[in-house]
Amino acid sequence: MVQPVLGILTLYLNDKGLLEEKPIYQRMTLAGKKLGLEVFVFTPADVNYSDNRIHAHIYDTASKSWSRKWRSFPHMIYDRCRIQRSHRFVQLSHFRKKYGHLTFLNRVLRNKWTVYRTMRKEDGFVPHLPMTRLYESPGDLTEMIRKYPLIYLKPINGTGGRGILRIEKQQGGEYLIQGRDQDRRIVRPQRASLSGIQGRLASWDLKGNRYLVQQGIQLKLPNGRVHDYRMLVQKNGKGEWEVTGCAGRIGASGSITSNLHGGGQAIKMQSLLSDWIRNEDTAADIMKKAEDFGVKVAAYLEESYGRLCELALDLAIDRRGQIWLLEVNPKPAREVFAQAGERETYKQAIVRPLEYAVWLYDQKKRRKEKQDKQDKQVPSLD
Structure with missing residues (x-):
């Protein structure tokens, strides 16, 4: 019996061959072994295009060590590649184009602006989407x-809270500008009049760097820190969308975002939401609605862009209990659950893509066997 093989596609973080999520890949290799699934890791730079072989990174669960071996292409590919401004991303584009016919667990989702416009086509999602515009001229920002008394400026392809600005109207009529630069460093808060905002932002090159202007949702806790929720929606071992978990995130002091990489902390959703809404029954009802919403979003985006296996939704919940979709992340990390003390959810978040891969492999195998059987039943023309 042929053992199914899953190749995890990623990118080197630099030219020295550094891989970003090695500890996660080690856990996936071990979990895959228990499921009868072989797992290896590779990047587009590891592919020999002349003979379609891969110089793969392989983790040995017995010796707990990594090695390199030449392998044939896997049965399925799990794309974990995040956007980079480097020659490595050009290699990735070439790989996706050449091998797009292969079985991927997840297809490319597109940028924030495209996803927003796709979501707005479905009337049921519109009340959950903060008004968003593509920055094309100073007039877009001014309008x-x-x-809105609060707006955010976000890079169209940014991740991890990089390059985000927050502009909030103050009681005296001035505007407070806060943010993080491309290295996630907190930018010194500045005040400006309406007419002076553009001058303050001149160095950011909002048009050249392709920015979005988004309606802000008031999410400051009594201590002044912002918060939101990270929901992970994944395919399970039956090929169905399911919410794996949802955790709260509280931003660092002085931060406009809640990202963990920017110094934020994770907390259980129920605890954070109950404190925010101040009614446990109402909070429980909102959590259920958020889960239903998350599954619908995942199914809709898969229908729009092709096969997906997981999505992280960044959600905001205002004081009225309204659920807002701030962002969709197709290559989610899982650490938020470990940091929130939800170890079982963290383990499940690692295993679910593997269970889905096994299910997908079995489905393809059954279809092939059925087709082979039908082909044998076709009468000969001789």
Whole structure:
């Protein structure tokens, strides 16, 4: 019996061959072994295009060590590649184009602006989407600032809280500008008049760097820190969408975002939401609605963009209990659950893509066997 093989596709973080999520890949290799699934890791730079072989990174669960071996292409590919501004991302684009016919657990989702416009086509999602515009001229920013007391400026392809700005109208009529630069460092808060905002932001090159202007949701806790929720929606071992977990995130002091990489902390959703809403029954009802919403979003985006196996949704919940979708992340980390003390959810988050891969392999195998049987039953023309 042929053992199914899953190749985890990733990118080197630098030209020295550093891989970002090795501890996760080690856990996936071990979990895959228990499921009868072989797992190896590779990047586009490891592919020999002339003979379609891969110089793979393989983790030995017995010796607990990594080695390199030449392998044939896997039965399935799990794409974990995040956006980079480097030649490695060009290699990735070439790989995806050449081998796009292979079985991927997850396809490319597109940028924030495209996803937002796709979501707005479905009427049921519109009340959950903060108003968002593509920054094409200073007028786009001015119009949004006049319409909303709080707005965020986000890079169209940014991740991890990099390059995000927050502009909030103050009681005296001035505007407070806060943010993080491309290295996630907190930018010194500045104040400006409406007419002076553009001058303050000139160095950010909002148009050249392709920014979005988004309606802000008031999410400051009594201690002044912002918060939101990270929901992980994944395919299970039956090929069905299911919420694996949802955890709260509280930003660092002085931060406009809640990202863990920016100094934020994780907390159990129920605890954070109950404190925020101040009613446990209402909070429980909101949690259920959020889960239903998350599954619908995942199914809709898969229908729009092709096969997906997991998505992380960044959700905001205002004082009225309204659920807002701030962002969709197709290559989610799992550490938020470990840091929130939800170890079982963390383990499940690692295992579920593997269970889905086994299910997908079995489905393809059954379809092939059925087709082979039908082909044998076709009468000969001789």
